[in-house]
Amino acid sequence: MSSQTTQRALPTGTWSADAIHSTVGFAVPYMAGTFLGTFSDFDARLGDGVLRGTAEVGSVHVQDPNLTAHLQSPEFFDAERFPQLSFEAREISRSGDEVTIAGELTLKGHTEAVEITGHVSDPALDPYGGERFGLQLETTVDRTRFGLNWNNPLPGGEPALANEVTIRVDLQLAKES
Numbered sequence: 499m500s501s502q503t504t505q506r507a508l509p510t511g512t513w514s515a516d517a518i519h520s521t522v523g524f525a526v527p528y529m530a531g532t533f534l535g536t537f538s539d540f541d542a543r544l545g546d547g548v549l550r551g552t553a554e555v556g557s558v559h560v561q562d563p564n565l566t567a568h569l570q571s572p573e574f575f576d577a578e579r580f581p582q583l584s585f586e587a588r589e590i591s592r593s594g595d596e597v598t599i600a601g602e603l604t605l606k607g608h609t610e611a612v613e614i615t616g617h618v619s620d621p622a623l624d625p626y627g628g629e630r631f632g633l634q635l636e637t638t639v640d641r642t643r644f645g646l647n648w649n650n651p652l653p654g655g656e657p658a659l660a661n662e663v664t665i666r667v668d669l670q671l672a673k674e675s
Contacts, residue, residue, distance in 0.1 A: 512545035513671035
């Protein structure tokens, strides 16, 4: 059996995201391109077979401060009423370096089941005497299912902002002692 099809579990123990070497972000088609954003204040942990993550809505970052304020408004994330996004998964399967995660994503107070796919690396020692591994994950969700309905029609009538949003998470998880 090749390593590509070998089933392996995720590492055991408790692991937490190294925020300096991790990113949580999103991409959504907008007009003639792609609108990108990230969250600078987030946390992710893997322990006892459960992956949990949160992101603070107030930490959303885009290139224009006016757009950042718009994203925090009730037309989008509604940061005042819903200051945090969250994810929890108890079903994690691995085949070689591929991983599939079934969990629940909560945005703006609404929870939906999602499936996330991506890649996982095996644990490795770091230069500081610790141990870490990587998860690169991606899923696409319909933002309107979470109440993020704002749009602006283009002159031809089509919407400027797509409903399908790709969420991308690149984590370096460090083993807790």
